[in-house]
Amino acid sequence: MAPFWRPKTHRGFVTGFLCGGVFIGIVWFASAWWDARKSNLPSVDELFPPRGTAQYDRCLVAQMGDIGLCDKLMRMRDAIERLKKDDH
Numbered sequence: 001m002a003p004f005w006r007p008k009t010h011r012g013f014v015t016g017f018l019c020g021g022v023f024i025g026i027v028w029f030a031s032a033w034w035d036a037r038k039s040n041l042p043s044v045d046e047l048f049p050p051r052g053t054a055q056y057d058r059c060l061v062a063q064m065g066d067i068g069l070c071d072k073l074m075r076m077r078d079a080i081e082r083l084k085k086d087d088h
Contacts (some may be wrong), residue, residue, distance in 0.1 A: 025038075054073065055074075056070060059073055059074065
């Protein structure tokens with residue numbers, strides 16, 4: 001008779017290994033989500049002074065009034081400008 005910690009098959013080990021991995025993943029996801037919820041992110045208006053400028057208006061005209069898309073494009077443009085500024 002084999003000892004209780006060493007079963008004849010590895011089914012118990014594999015099951016425990018998979019359940020432990022899923023549990024660790026759930027705990028990691030929950031902690032990352034909880035930390036992200038608590039962070040104080042700036043509002044879109046604080047983040048985008050370009051709103052209301054001629055460049056933003058041209059973007060709205062080009063994108064047929066899609067505010068969300070223009071916000072994303074302006075964010076990308078600002079990020080690219082910051083990266084170029086950091087390189088120099």
